Amino acid sequence: MTKNRLLVPILTSILFICSLSVSLGQSAAKPFVYGDPLPDAPELAARGEYAVGVQTIDLIHKNQLDILNYGKGGDSLYNRPLKVEIWYPAEAGTNELISYDEVMGQNGSKDRPLIPFKFLGRATRDAKPAYADAAFPLVIVSHGYTGSRYLMTYLTENLASKGYVVVAIDHTDATFRDAAGFQSTLLNRSLDDLFVLNEMARLSQQTDSFLKNLVDSDNTALIGYSMGGYGAVNVAGGGYSPQAAQFFGSMAGGSKALLKRTVGNPEFEASIDPRIKVIVAFAPWGMQRGVWNAEGLAGIKIPSLFVAGSKDDISGYEDGTKAIYEGAVNSDRHLLTYIDARHNTAPNPPPAEALEPGRHIDEYLRYADSVWDMRRINNINQHFVTAFLGVHLKGKEEYKAFLDFDQEEKKAWPGFKPRTSIGLELDHQSAN
Structure with a gap:
């Protein structure tokens, strides 16, 4: 009897260790990747039918104003480099785990030195594209200041799996690796977006490019976060106010370059590109600083989706994103609000390295929210961006049910699990 009593806990321990080993083996075989659906993820957060390929391309925007060296002598123009990452539908069987190389920190900061880290995605480097009967709509993604082209991989991969070609920009002078004067971001953000659109259109016609017959640049969405949202609102037709252009012009060494992007300026009006059908602006910066007035916001005439936290302390909410939403009177528009969230309604979750002892708190706060689980935010963003782009770029009328409904009558929102x-x-x- 004594031997049997001793065997019971021993056998129980062995069974627990075996089950734990199996569990760990399964976790190792299928780790959680940014963007993977949580159990409570809404319906459209799930990946689409396509495997995902990814490639990196270096672009050069020639003869751009060298705003950071303006008035210091020498040539006032330079060739502006832009690195972009392109996710696209790939042939079946090529969906693999991929490791992205990223850094946290701030270029030139003694308190926040650059720290390299890696994180996983679900894509295959240089995979063969899955060409379809028709080319895929284009999505351009623009990060904040500072950030990188890898800041929203949970969304870029997800959209590519649903039949979009997604290009995310490393905005020179505004990434973790090369952060420089803010004037460059103020001037170049919308110019970078339009240049990348033109380059994607060019490459789609180039025989030796993998984008040949793959991307439909005439059917484009622009997604921007923070300063990326600032640029997206401008590109969509939201001309800067004359007062803002004068103020920011004085910041930029006396240049009045931003006057070319103001409301009513003929050059700005001519730059509004009909190929851009919609914008998605996460926490767009600028409204609190007088960047737009009523006339400027009235210039947005394409559908728009704004996403914000109600406690955003960077871009503002009532006098920030919500004010932009309310002022864009000529746009069919939606505003998704995360109650009590702050500014970070768009990025990937914090990397594990940000949690290590001794890290500057801003490495964590660059990605995290104090109230919301970022993985949850990611899933909800995937759902609503999928619905919004599906309606306007793919003509999926059935997706309107996920966007337009009486919230008071619905105990459960369409596509959401109860509660x-x-x-x-x-x-x-x-x-x-």
């Missing part, structure tokens, strides 16, 4: 839409608000206003 999982808590903490969210979704507003919609039609164009005038």
